[in-house]
Amino acid sequence: xxxxxxxxxxxxxxxxxxxxxxxxxxxxxxxxxxxxxxxxxxxxxxxxxxxxxxxxxxxxxxxxxxxxxxxxxxxxxxxxxxxxxxxxxxxxxxxxxxxxxxxxxxxxxxxxxxxxxxxxxxxxxxxxxxxxxxxxxxxxxxxxxxxxxxxxxxxxxxxxxxxxxxxxxxxxxxxxxxxxxxxxxxxxxxxxxxxxxxxxxxxxxxxxxxxxxxxxxxxxxxxxxxxxxxxxxxxxxxxxxxxxxxxxxxxxxxxxxxxxxxxxxxxxxxxxxxxxxxxxxxxxxxxxxxxxxxxxxxxxxxxxxxx
Amino acid sequence: xxxxxxxxxxxxxxxxxxxxxxxxxxxxxxxxxxxxxxxxxxxxxxxxxxxxxxxxxxxxxxxxxxxxxxxxxxxxxxxxxxxxxxxxxxxxxxxxxxxxxxxxxxxxxxxxxxxxxxxxxxxxxxxxxxxxxxxxxxxxxxxxxxxxxxxxxxxxxxxxxxxxxxxxxxxxxxxxxxxxxxxxxxxxxxxxxxxxxxxxxxxxxxxxxxxxxxxxxxxxxxxxxxxxxxxxxxxxxxxxxxxxxxxxxxxxxxxxxxxxxxx
Numbered sequence: 001x002x003x004x005x006x007x008x009x010x011x012x013x014x015x016x017x018x019x020x021x022x023x024x025x026x027x028x029x030x031x032x033x034x035x036x037x038x039x040x041x042x043x044x045x046x047x048x049x050x051x052x053x054x055x056x057x058x059x060x061x062x063x064x065x066x067x068x069x070x071x072x073x074x075x076x077x078x079x080x081x082x083x084x085x086x087x088x089x090x091x092x093x094x095x096x097x098x099x100x101x102x103x104x105x106x107x108x109x110x111x112x113x114x115x116x117x118x119x120x121x122x123x124x125x126x127x128x129x130x131x132x133x134x135x136x137x138x139x140x141x142x143x144x145x146x147x148x149x150x151x152x153x154x155x156x157x158x159x160x161x162x163x164x165x166x167x168x169x170x171x172x173x174x175x176x177x178x179x180x181x182x183x184x185x186x187x188x189x190x191x192x193x194x195x196x197x198x199x200x201x202x203x204x205x206x207x208x209x210x211x212x213x214x215x216x217x218x219x220x221x222x223x224x225x226x227x228x229x230x231x232x233x234x235x236x237x238x239x240x241x242x243x244x245x246x247x248x249x250x251x252x253x254x255x256x257x258x259x260x261x262x263x264x265x266x267x268x269x270x271x272x273x274x275x276x277x278x279x280x281x282x283x284x285x286x287x288x289x290x291x292x293x294x295x296x297x298x299x300x301x302x303x304x305x306x307x
Numbered sequence: 308x309x310x311x312x313x314x315x316x317x318x319x320x321x322x323x324x325x326x327x328x329x330x331x332x333x334x335x336x337x338x339x340x341x342x343x344x345x346x347x348x349x350x351x352x353x354x355x356x357x358x359x360x361x362x363x364x365x366x367x368x369x370x371x372x373x374x375x376x377x378x379x380x381x382x383x384x385x386x387x388x389x390x391x392x393x394x395x396x397x398x399x400x401x402x403x404x405x406x407x408x409x410x411x412x413x414x415x416x417x418x419x420x421x422x423x424x425x426x427x428x429x430x431x432x433x434x435x436x437x438x439x440x441x442x443x444x445x446x447x448x449x450x451x452x453x454x455x456x457x458x459x460x461x462x463x464x465x466x467x468x469x470x471x472x473x474x475x476x477x478x479x480x481x482x483x484x485x486x487x488x489x490x491x492x493x494x495x496x497x498x499x500x501x502x503x504x505x506x507x508x509x510x511x512x513x514x515x516x517x518x519x520x521x522x523x524x525x526x527x528x529x530x531x532x533x534x535x536x537x538x539x540x541x542x543x544x545x546x547x548x549x550x551x552x553x554x555x556x557x558x559x560x561x562x563x564x565x566x567x568x569x570x
Contacts, residue, residue, distance in 0.1 A: 024390075024396075025395060025396030026390070026396040026398070028386035028387065028389060028473060028474065029396065031382075031383050031387070032383050032387030033387075033398075033405070035383060035442065038441055039421070039439070039514065040417055040443060041405070041409075042420070043418075043421050044412055044416050044417045046417070047419055050420070057426075097455075101314075107309060107310050111310070118310060120319060120555075120558065121317055122317055123311075124317065124318070124321060126549055127550040127553075127554045128502075128547045129501065129519060130502060130504075130525050130552060131504055131519075131520035131521075131546075132519075132523055132543030132544075132546045133321075133543070133547070134344065134544070135321055135523065135527050136320040136324035136327075136543055137320055139327055139335075140319065142335075145335045147319075148366050166565055170391045179317065179320070182313075182317070214472075237413075243504065244504050244520070247504060247508070247524065248528075265415060266505065266508070266509070269418070269419050269422075270422065270508075271465070272310055275419065280362040280420060282415065282416050282418075283416075286413065286416045289413050290412070293411035294408060300468060
């Protein structure tokens with residue numbers, strides 16, 4: 001897989017190939033090709049075209065407007081606020097959930113009997129329905145009776161309006177985001193660590209790096225490199241794509257304090273029907289995710305081996 | 308010590324969700340950390356979520372939609388993965404490039420034209436709207452290709468001599484042999500589509516057609532739930548339970564599946 005995409009052709013062509021196999025290959029792949037084109041490539045190109053026109057729902061014609069939609073996007077106060085919030089959210093959630101995931105993975109690996117139990121616990125947020133868990137967090141963070149505020153009051157602190165105070169709301173969503181992503185990252189790191197050959201640790205111990213920090217810097221960390229890069233890209237993409245907590249808990253409020261990119265895109269496209277602006281945001285979103293995905297796909301195969 | 312604390316924080320919303328779903332609303336104001344459960348309140352909360360909110364309908368919708376998506380994804384992706392792995396054909400390199408490209412496009416990008424097309428076809432608020440746009444999974448094609456490539460060619464040649472068609476080879480030899488990949492993909496697909504909010508929110512407004520996350524979000528936001536957090540949490544428990552329980556049984560596949568890189 002580290003070979004270029006067309007490498008398998010060489011391998012298969014070197015064998016005797018019946019002519020009918022040649023045509024069946026195309027036939028078997030046809031449904032997938034057709035659907036990739038109609039459901040993904042054509043509509044994605046459509047968005048690109050829409051972003052350069054003044055198309056609106058229900059309009060029969062449209063005109064080319066060049067980069068007007070992008071200019072409008074870059075001077076749109078809501079978009080700029082939403083982009084800032086998204087970057088602050090990603091800048092908080094990604095490093096915390098990655099470092100915490102790595103730390104927990106190291107601690108869990110050092111555990112004996114309870115390893116399986118911890119793994120199961122940290123996996124729960126990955127499978128759980130985020131909309132349901134968001135509402136559970138909302139009750140936990142309730143300004144008057146929520147457990148978090150009850151605990152704060154018990155410890156002598158002021159109660160907080162976690163989701164309605166504009167200074168706090170984004171960080172409350174970030175905390176929920178960290179909660180959601182730490183488990184997944186932990187498991188990816190554990191999977192990476194479990195693939196490190198044992199003799200490397202033995203070799204390290206002969207060199208005097210018996211345990212602890214030295215062993216980590218000498219063996220674990222360098223060999224976790226590909227997994228770490230993979231975790232970083234996937235966490236950045238997931239954090240950048242945050243939607244549920246915003247849509248369910250805050251609707252971007254109070255006063256735009258928690259507005260984020262995908263929520264802005266959703267509202268502009270499907271609530272306000274500002275198609276030009278929404279198409280431009282889609283393209284910007286695609287640009288960010290694609291850039292990270294290129295990195296992810298390149299690491300894809302190397303990581304798959306570890307898991 | 309740190310691990311125990313982290314595990315407790317991870318479990319906290321689950322525990323609280325269950326506790327509130329079993330307690331009367333008044334118990335939330337008691338000032339204790341967890342509200343005291345009562346059988347009557349539990350019955351009332353769950354009954355409300357199941358009857359006043361058509362939660363069973365949402366869950367049936369979710370189950371049907373997820374099953375259809377998964378079956379169609381595999382039906383489309385497995386032959387393509389096989390063709391990419393084992394059959395030379397013109398444009399194969401191009402298709403593989405297209406799969407890699409498709410892996411980079413998030414579902415929200417083609418959403419506007421897909422919405423317009425579904426609206427013109429009169430298909431908003433239908434199962435088709437929920438299922439059709441996601442039946443092509445580049446990830447599935449990629450994954451199946453990976454697994455199929457290592458399948459021994461001698462077995463394929465023998466099967467062909469025995470009169471297996473290429474399609475029969477896919478369904479009767481390749482897929483069973485790639486069972487770990489199928490299980491891993493199935494878990495990823497079901498988790499993603501059972502929990503998805505974005506696309507259902509775009510194409511569904513009709514209560515009867517809602518999926519669990521959308522139905523729950525609608526229940527939360529239409530104000531019915533503000534006086535009744537117990538019923539909302541009961542709904543949350545019931546929507547979350549199937550996947551969490553399934554996870555206990557399929558833990559290995561799940562971890563493997565998510566590990567190989569779905570986003």
